Structures are given as C-alpha cells and as structure tokens.
Amino acid sequence: MAVVVRIPTPLRKLTGNQNEVREEGGTIREILKNLESHYPGIGERLADESGELRRFINIYVNEEDIRFRDGLDTAIKPGDEVSIIPAIAGGAK
Numbered sequence: 167m168a169v170v171v172r173i174p175t176p177l178r179k180l181t182g183n184q185n186e187v188r189e190e191g192g193t194i195r196e197i198l199k200n201l202e203s204h205y206p207g208i209g210e211r212l213a214d215e216s217g218e219l220r221r222f223i224n225i226y227v228n229e230e231d232i233r234f235r236d237g238l239d240t241a242i243k244p245g246d247e248v249s250i251i252p253a254i255a256g257g258a259k
Contacts, residue, residue: 169242171197172249180208189248194225195238197248212250222253 168188191197202209226249232240
C-alpha cells in the first residue's frame with residue numbers, strides 16, 4: 167500500500183524538489199528502505215550505519231512520533247501520512 171511521505175526542505179533535492187512522495191511499505195523501516203531505492207542518498211541522511219534512525223531525525227505517523235510507538239517497526243496502514251522532520255538546533259542568545 168502506498169502512503170504519502172512528507173519530505174523536509176533540506177532533503178527535497180534528493181526527491182527532485184518534491185515536498186511529498188508516495189511510497190510503499192507496511193512499516194516505517196520498509197518505507198525508508200523503499201525511499202532509498204527510489205531516491206538514492208536519502209537513506210544515509212535518515213538512518214545511521216546500523217540502520218537506526220539518526221537522533222536528529224523525527225518521523226511522525228499521523229502527527230504521532232514513532233519513538234512513542236514501535237520506532238522503525240511502527241505499522242503503516244492505508245491513509246496514513248508520514249512526516250520526516252529534522253530537529254532544529256541553534257539560534258541566537
């Protein structure tokens with residue numbers, strides 16, 4: 167089943183400047199694997215060498231952080247929306 171994946175601005179150059187893509191997968195892990203196969207280079211920006219989500223990347227399914235669900239094994243169902251949100255740090259004091 168394909169779901170909508172929202173792509174943050176810093177990663178859009180890897181998706182041909184698309185802000186949303188449709189991707190197949192039954193879990194977040196499968197969606198990330200399929201994203202990498204369609205948009206080479208995006209996977210290394212989202213996950214580390216061991217395949218775990220980088221700590222500065224947040225992924226939400228229907229506005230719920232996957233870290234409070236089953237992490238990368240969070241199940242996806244038809245109609246779900248996946249948002250990739252990079253953490254923002256820094257700023258002026």
